[in-house]
Amino acid sequence: MQSVSRFLQKSLGRIWLSAVYLFLYIPLFFLMLFSFNSSRQDSVFTGFSTRWYTALMNDSRLVSGFFLSLKVAVITGTLSVILGTFAAFVLVRYSRFRGRSLFSGLVSAPLVMPEVIIGLSLLLLMVAVQRAIGWPERGATTIVIGHTLLGMAYATVVIASRLREMDHMIEEAAMDLGCRPFQVFFLVTLPNILPSLVAAWMLTFTLSFDDVVISEFLSGPGVTTLPQVIFGYARRGVNPSIYAAATLLILTVSTGIIAYSIMTIRTQARREREVRAAVRAELVARS
Amino acid sequence: MNIENWSRLRPGRRWVIGVPFVWLLIFFVVPFLILLRISVTDMGNGVDPFAPVIQAIEGSLHISLKYQNYLSIFEQANDQGVMTVGETIYMLAYLTSVKFALWTTILCLFIGYPFAYFIARARKSIQPALLMLVMLPFWTSFLLRVYAWKGILADQGVLNNFLIWLGVIQEPIQMLYTDVSMLIGMTYVYCPFMILPLYAILVKMDFRLLEAAHDLGASPWNAFWLITVPLSKAGIIAGSMLVFIPCLGEFVIPSLLGGAENIMLGRVVWDEMFSSNNWPRAAALAVVMILFILVPMAVYTHYSAERDTQREA
Numbered sequence: 001m002q003s004v005s006r007f008l009q010k011s012l013g014r015i016w017l018s019a020v021y022l023f024l025y026i027p028l029f030f031l032m033l034f035s036f037n038s039s040r041q042d043s044v045f046t047g048f049s050t051r052w053y054t055a056l057m058n059d060s061r062l063v064s065g066f067f068l069s070l071k072v073a074v075i076t077g078t079l080s081v082i083l084g085t086f087a088a089f090v091l092v093r094y095s096r097f098r099g100r101s102l103f104s105g106l107v108s109a110p111l112v113m114p115e116v117i118i119g120l121s122l123l124l125l126m127v128a129v130q131r132a133i134g135w136p137e138r139g140a141t142t143i144v145i146g147h148t149l150l151g152m153a154y155a156t157v158v159i160a161s162r163l164r165e166m167d168h169m170i171e172e173a174a175m176d177l178g179c180r181p182f183q184v185f186f187l188v189t190l191p192n193i194l195p196s197l198v199a200a201w202m203l204t205f206t207l208s209f210d211d212v213v214i215s216e217f218l219s220g221p222g223v224t225t226l227p228q229v230i231f232g233y234a235r236r237g238v239n240p241s242i243y244a245a246a247t248l249l250i251l252t253v254s255t256g257i258i259a260y261s262i263m264t265i266r267t268q269a270r271r272e273r274e275v276r277a278a279v280r281a282e283l284v285a286r287s
Numbered sequence: 288m289n290i291e292n293w294s295r296l297r298p299g300r301r302w303v304i305g306v307p308f309v310w311l312l313i314f315f316v317v318p319f320l321i322l323l324r325i326s327v328t329d330m331g332n333g334v335d336p337f338a339p340v341i342q343a344i345e346g347s348l349h350i351s352l353k354y355q356n357y358l359s360i361f362e363q364a365n366d367q368g369v370m371t372v373g374e375t376i377y378m379l380a381y382l383t384s385v386k387f388a389l390w391t392t393i394l395c396l397f398i399g400y401p402f403a404y405f406i407a408r409a410r411k412s413i414q415p416a417l418l419m420l421v422m423l424p425f426w427t428s429f430l431l432r433v434y435a436w437k438g439i440l441a442d443q444g445v446l447n448n449f450l451i452w453l454g455v456i457q458e459p460i461q462m463l464y465t466d467v468s469m470l471i472g473m474t475y476v477y478c479p480f481m482i483l484p485l486y487a488i489l490v491k492m493d494f495r496l497l498e499a500a501h502d503l504g505a506s507p508w509n510a511f512w513l514i515t516v517p518l519s520k521a522g523i524i525a526g527s528m529l530v531f532i533p534c535l536g537e538f539v540i541p542s543l544l545g546g547a548e549n550i551m552l553g554r555v556v557w558d559e560m561f562s563s564n565n566w567p568r569a570a571a572l573a574v575v576m577i578l579f580i581l582v583p584m585a586v587y588t589h590y591s592a593e594r595d596t597q598r599e600a
Contacts, residue, residue, distance in 0.1 A: 009507070013408065016401050016405055017402065017406070017409075017417070020398060020402045023478075025424065026439065027424075027432045027435035028427065030439055031435045087307040089303055090307065090308075094300065103308055106308075106316070107307070109315065112587075114535065114538075114552075116536050116552070117556075117577060120556060120560060120569065120573050121318035121573070123560075124321045124566075125314070128321060145314060149315060152307070152310070181299065209428075210428045210429055212430055212538075212539050213553070230434065231542075234434045242431070245431075246427075246434075249428055249431065250427050253426050254427075257419070257422075
């Protein structure tokens with residue numbers, strides 16, 4: 001009896017997992033398949049062709065949107081990681097200063113604030129500032145500021161969790177050995193939290209590269225990011241060039257993620273091997 | 288030397304706190320104050336999109352705070368021209384947003400809970416791979432994945448053709464631009480936000496408790512409701528809030544998959560701002576929207592604080 005129920009549970013688990021994975025991946029397969037369709041239809045696969053990839057390369061709005069998004073996302077990622085490192089450091093290491101609870105509230109508030117409100121209120125600020133001093137013109141700069149506000153919050157979460165796990169003893173040891181505080185930071189702390197900085201950069205890059213709402217509020221005339229161009233096309237109807245763009249993106253991202261996880265698994269395995277070797281050496285030395 | 292004294296020694300401390308603090312004040316607090324200020328002003332006269340709060344008229348200072356923007360969210364003129372609380376388009380937008388956010392949360396919980404549970408009970412060695420498969424779509428463009436559903440759910444789309452081929456339906460049924468397509472899109476996008484916190488809780492659970500319950504005569508169903516669910520309460524609440532809150536303000540999914548009648552909050556704010564050019568009302572709507580979000584946020588912080596104290600204890 002028990003084995004029957006166990007079998008049922010096991011197969012139910014398999015079915016449920018497969019069904020949800022199917023649900024999660026159907027749109028990706030759809031995009032990849034129909035990017036190679038020979039006709040504009042998105043109901044029937046009429047034949048294999050790469051015409052939409054050619055059309056994509058010749059679409060100047062998509063191409064210039066891509067380069068703008070790339071630029072914005074690289075700057076956003078970098079700024080977010082710098083600000084996020086500062087903020088994470090404050091949250092984890094400075095347990096008492098005036099305004100700490102305000103600070104921690106402010107850092108995480110953009111995570112739950114709807115993007116529409118972030119976009120709207122930043123737009124109102126930009127309009128007010130521009131009236132007062134004639135700068136900044138709405139465009140790439142204002143988009144970067146908006147994305148970084150959100151990106152910093154995400155970067156802080158990622159970096160702070162790594163910083164919490166880190167052993168303070170190493171830093172104290174460095175101090176005892178005569179390091180100046182900034183030397184401790186750059187020689188000890190930074191190498192230790194580096195993986196989280198990379199992860200935070202990739203996360204904020206992706207957020208920025210994908211954002212529609214904040215960009216829609218903060219971009220100016222003639223400045224459109226890739227998601228804005230896609231959003232505009234998507235509202236009008238089917239355009240398989242977008243499917244082609246999506247396929248390229250999916251392939252890039254999955255290659256990147258798979259490479260990254262293989263790398264981390266390898267480093268982890270190596271570290272474990274080293275630890276085991278060290279323990280063994282210690283045991284041999286004692287005996 | 289404890290860590291606090293140690294950190295006080297640092298000379299750069301002021302800068303480390305100052306840089307992110309000033310950034311947040313300038314780009315988060317100040318914009319919000321401007322939003323509040325504009326929400327209580329009149330519409331401007333052509334050149335300015337909104338009127339000033341303090342004005343000097345005939346030698347005296349006039350401070351005018353206009354709360355009409357807020358009233359007009361909830362009130363409209365009835366047949367006699369008297370303002371009463373009624374179903375304005377704004378009220379409808381709030382109700383629609385709450386309705387969809389609630390249904391999406393329920394669907395995500397229904398799909399995500401068993402999913403997280405089965406991953407947590409899978410072999411330890413394959414769990415990282417299973418989780419990575421959940422995260423992978425999350426890293427590819429959210430916009431493009433929503434766009435794909437548009438092609439799948441269209442009248443002449445893949446799903447309709449497939450169902451006709453199966454013989455389940457004879458005529459294509461309309462799925463795009465309805466409640467169904469909205470819910471599919473929102474559940475699809477926000478499901479990982481439900482799965483990950485649930486998994487984080489469930490993987491730490493001691494499954495021997497279930498064996499003990501079985502030995503004591505509990506049916507698997509009872510054991511699930513009496514042991515697994517209460518133990519994963521924190522994950523259920525965290526996941527639900529992570530789905531519910533962003534759903535309230537969702538803008539992209541309703542614009543791509545929703546019907547004309549499914550106007551949600553984000554859309555209303557957008558329209559007031561850019562179509563009607565009524566900045567004060569857009570600001571007032573945004574302020575009320577923030578108030579709506581404060582309630583689930585308070586629930587979330589309450590429970591995550593509780594969880595943190597439990598962890599420390």
